[in-house]
Amino acid sequence: MIRVENLYKSFDGKTVLSDVSADFYSGKVNQIIGQSGSGKTVLMKSIIGLFQVDSGSILYDGRNLTDMKMRDIKLLRREVGMLFQGSALFDSLTVLQNVMFPLEMFSTMTKKEMEERAKFCLSRVNIQPVTYNLMPSEISGGMQKRVAIARAITLNPRYLFCDEPNSGLDPVTSLVIDKLIEEITEEYDITTIVNTHDMNSIMETGAHIILIEKGVKAWDGSKDDIFTSDNVSLNNFVFASDLFKLVKDSVNCKR
Amino acid sequence: MIVKAFNQIGRYSLLMRRTFTRPDNWRQFFKQLPKEMVKLGTNSIGIVVIISIFTGVIMTVQTIQNTENPLLPRYSTGLVLRDTFLLEFASTIMCLLLAGKVGSFIASEIGSMRVSEQIDAMEIMGVNSANYLILPKIVALVFFMPILVTFSIACGLIGGAGVSYFTDLITVSDFLYGIQYAYIPFYLWYSIIKSLFFGFIIASVSSFYGYYAYGGALDVGQASTHAVVNSCVLLLLSNILLTDIMLL
Ligand SMILES: Nc1ncnc2c1ncn2[C@@H]1O[C@H](COP(=O)(O)OP(=O)(O)O)[C@@H](O)[C@H]1O
Ligand SMILES: [Mg+2]
Numbered sequence: 385m386i387r388v389e390n391l392y393k394s395f396d397g398k399t400v401l402s403d404v405s406a407d408f409y410s411g412k413v414n415q416i417i418g419q420s421g422s423g424k425t426v427l428m429k430s431i432i433g434l435f436q437v438d439s440g441s442i443l444y445d446g447r448n449l450t451d452m453k454m455r456d457i458k459l460l461r462r463e464v465g466m467l468f469q470g471s472a473l474f475d476s477l478t479v480l481q482n483v484m485f486p487l488e489m490f491s492t493m494t495k496k497e498m499e500e501r502a503k504f505c506l507s508r509v510n511i512q513p514v515t516y517n518l519m520p521s522e523i524s525g526g527m528q529k530r531v532a533i534a535r536a537i538t539l540n541p542r543y544l545f546c547d548e549p550n551s552g553l554d555p556v557t558s559l560v561i562d563k564l565i566e567e568i569t570e571e572y573d574i575t576t577i578v579n580t581h582d583m584n585s586i587m588e589t590g591a592h593i594i595l596i597e598k599g600v601k602a603w604d605g606s607k608d609d610i611f612t613s614d615n616v617s618l619n620n621f622v623f624a625s626d627l628f629k630l631v632k633d634s635v636n637c638k639r
Numbered sequence: 640m641i642v643k644a645f646n647q648i649g650r651y652s653l654l655m656r657r658t659f660t661r662p663d664n665w666r667q668f669f670k671q672l673p674k675e676m677v678k679l680g681t682n683s684i685g686i687v688v689i690i691s692i693f694t695g696v697i698m699t700v701q702t703i704q705n706t707e708n709p710l711l712p713r714y715s716t717g718l719v720l721r722d723t724f725l726l727e728f729a730s731t732i733m734c735l736l737l738a739g740k741v742g743s744f745i746a747s748e749i750g751s752m753r754v755s756e757q758i759d760a761m762e763i764m765g766v767n768s769a770n771y772l773i774l775p776k777i778v779a780l781v782f783f784m785p786i787l788v789t790f791s792i793a794c795g796l797i798g799g800a801g802v803s804y805f806t807d808l809i810t811v812s813d814f815l816y817g818i819q820y821a822y823i824p825f826y827l828w829y830s831i832i833k834s835l836f837f838g839f840i841i842a843s844v845s846s847f848y849g850y851y852a853y854g855g856a857l858d859v860g861q862a863s864t865h866a867v868v869n870s871c872v873l874l875l876l877s878n879i880l881l882t883d884i885m886l887l
Binding site for chain 2: 432458460461464465466468469470472473474486488489490545
């Protein structure tokens with residue numbers, strides 16, 4: 385699990401995160417939810433150490449990232465996989481080479497073993513062999529996301545970060561991606577953190593949810609608590625749309 | 640303004656410190672290197688050849704036409720052409736042109752990797768992205784620059800020779816005598832040594848602007864403009880310095 389304690393982060397005097405504390409459990413999809421611009425990405429990138437925080441601690445199963453030297457951070461990062469908002473596949477490499485990239489950098493495997501591992505990961509996310517030698521620009525957005533997931537899991541990460549995994553995808557493809565992330569998380573007992581503002585994925589896979597509002601943690605709980613909570617921030621976020629107001633009313637009527 | 644400049648210099652030095660470390664994986668480095676040599680080096684040979692030949696031609700014709708003074712020896716045309724190419728054209732002017740071509744290419748390549756989070760993706764994997772992306776570019780360009788400069792000198796002289804052969808403005812023997820007259824081998828070395836520095840400036844400064852791009856496609860364009868302008872300025876400044884050190 386990952387534990388975050390009293391995290392503060394600002395850019396040029398502008399405070400983006402203030403006093404955020406949270407736990408993220410292993411084998412579960414932990415979601416960070418909130419409006420655009422509320423600081424979700426900054427929180428995630430701070431946890432991984434892409435941004436240096438102003439104060440606070442970030443514990444990876446007890447190991448404090450904020451105390452580590454660059455060398456140790458680099459070692460820790462080999463246990464981390466990340467899925468970026470825009471997939472971030474290397475556009476000069478083919479699909480297969482993209483997934484092999486982390487192996488080529490760090491593993492002592494032979495070329496053949498690397499290829500096997502990469503192909504296994506690609507098949508795990510249901511990418512067909514005909515796609516292996518295409519360039520990222522030649523495949524659809526949903527496929528890019530899946531290839532990016534495959535790349536994130538090649539080194540058997542213990543921690544998986546996903547920044548808005550279904551932005552720009554249609555509802556059906558979104559669901560496929562969400563399910564895939566959930567399956568992989570449970571299958572390999574990974575500590576997964578997902579950033580999202582998409583209500584469908586929140587209701588689908590939010591095993592543990594943290595709501596960020598203007599850089600402050602406003603609520604935490606699970607998807608089952610959402611309809612019963614009377615937290616104002618949560619209600620403002622979740623029930624912004626008429627659809628979910630209706631859903632809430634019907635759920636509460638049944639009780 | 641001054642604070643900003645110092646800030647930039649600081650960030651540039653930090654980036655270079657991260658760039659000049661031992662690669663995470665030598666095999667990957669040696670896989671990248673030839674690719675960069677093709678992209679930055681061999682792909683620039685065409686433009687160097689064309690520009691140098693034409694400049695050689697024009698310069699020869701102009702020199703002849705503007706020095707119709709019987710007191711000037713006939714070999715002066717070849718001499719002027721040779722020394723201009725050796726001392727300034729092949730290294731400085733050519734490198735300014737390459738700063739435009741190669742510099743914008745490097746900055747936009749790295750910049751687009753930055754804004755599409757590909758650099759973050761590398762960092763997450765524990766790859767030193769500065770080292771992985773920038774070092775091969777610097778090594779490739781520093782290696783290739785002297786080759787391009789040599790090509791440029793040769794092509795300039797060939798251009799001049801073409802004029803003497805195809806027109807009757809100057810005889811071939813006068814021209815050939817001119818380009819051999821009072822030849823100082825150090826000038827060639829001077830050019831080559833300068834080009835090493837210029838190659839480094841172009842590759843590292845352009846990488847710097849690309850690496851710290853922030854935003855979208857427009858910002859990448861802006862980064863590559865900054866890269867070209869600032870490489871050119873630095874190139875000219877260092878040219879003064881190098882000339883001062885080596886020739887005076
Ligand atoms: N590198 C940066 N430099 C300065 N400000 C930033 C940077 N990254 C994010 N911010 C600011 O932090 C705030 C939160 O952004 P972000 O975490 O991306 O929001 P979101 O919740 O949509 O992911 C925004 O106001 C943004 O302007
Ligand atoms: Mg975001």
